[in-house]
Amino acid sequence: AQTVTQSQPEMSVQEAETVTLSCTYDTSESNYYLFWYKQPPSRQMILVIRQEAYKQQNATENRFSVNFQKAAKSFSLKISDSQLGDTAMYFCAPNSGGSNYKLTFGKGTLLTVNP
Amino acid sequence: DAGITQSPRHKVTETGTPVTLRCHQTENHRYMYWYRQDPGHGLRLIHYSYGVKDTDKGEVSDGYSVSRSKTEDFLLTLESATSSQTSVYFCAIRRSGVGGELFFGEGSRLTVL
Numbered sequence: 001a002q003t004v005t006q007s008q009p010e011m012s013v014q015e016a017e018t019v020t021l022s023c024t025y026d027t028s029e030s031n032y033y034l035f036w037y038k039q040p041p042s043r044q045m046i047l048v049i050r051q052e053a054y055k056q057q058n059a060t061e062n063r064f065s066v067n068f069q070k071a072a073k074s075f076s077l078k079i080s081d082s083q084l085g086d087t088a089m090y091f092c093a094p095n096s097g098g099s100n101y102k103l104t105f106g107k108g109t110l111l112t113v114n115p
Numbered sequence: 116d117a118g119i120t121q122s123p124r125h126k127v128t129e130t131g132t133p134v135t136l137r138c139h140q141t142e143n144h145r146y147m148y149w150y151r152q153d154p155g156h157g158l159r160l161i162h163y164s165y166g167v168k169d170t171d172k173g174e175v176s177d178g179y180s181v182s183r184s185k186t187e188d189f190l191l192t193l194e195s196a197t198s199s200q201t202s203v204y205f206c207a208i209r210r211s212g213v214g215g216e217l218f219f220g221e222g223s224r225l226t227v228l
Contacts, residue, residue, distance in 0.1 A: 004157075033214060033215050033216070035216050043203070043221065043222050044219070044221060044222075045158075045205065045207075045219035047216050047218075050214055050216055091157055091158065093158075095215045101146060101209050101215040102148075102160055102163060102173070103160075103215075103216075103217055104160075105150075105157040105158040105159070106157055107155060107156060107157040108157050
C-alpha cells in the first residue's frame, strides 16, 4: 500500500511571508501524479496544485509552487506572500497510477496565517 | 462547482441502525469514490467505483458496502452503524482526461451514538 508522510502536523506563518510544507511518499509506480489539496474551515476540499511525475519542471500556480524531487520521493509545497485566506489544512496526495487513479492522502498539515 | 451532491449533509443515528449516504453527480463521470476523514488520519478510501455495478474496496472497507446501479449515483451503506464510524464522509469524482485529480462533494457528517 502506498504511504504518504506529512511530518509537520501544524505550522504557522506571518502574513506576507513564505512557508514550505513537506511531504514524502512511497510508490512503486514510474508514472503518476501528485496533488496538494487545501481544506479551509468550510470543510470543502480544494485542489491547489498538480505535478506530473515524468515532468522535471516544478509546477507553479500563482503564489503556490512545488519542489518535486522524484528520486527522493519528496513533494513539498511553497506558499509565497501568505494571506489570511491560506489558513487551512493542507493534504498531500499522490495517485496510484495504473487504471484506477486512487489518491492516497497524507494526514495533513494545519497551516495558520497570522496577521 | 464539480456537480456533486451528497445527502444527507448531517445525520445522527444510534448504534446498530442502518445508514445510507448518497452521492449524486450531474456530469456522467465513470469513477466515483467514498472517503472518510478523521482527525489525525487525513482522508482514507472506503470504496470506489469504476462504472455501473463495478466497485472495489479501499483501505478501510470493513463495515461498509456500496452500490452503483446507475452512473450518477453512488451509495454508501453502513449495515449496522458503530460509534467508530462516526466521521465525515466525502464523495469524489474523477473527471476524464489528464491529471487524475479528484473533485469532492461538501461532505456528510455522521454521528453514531
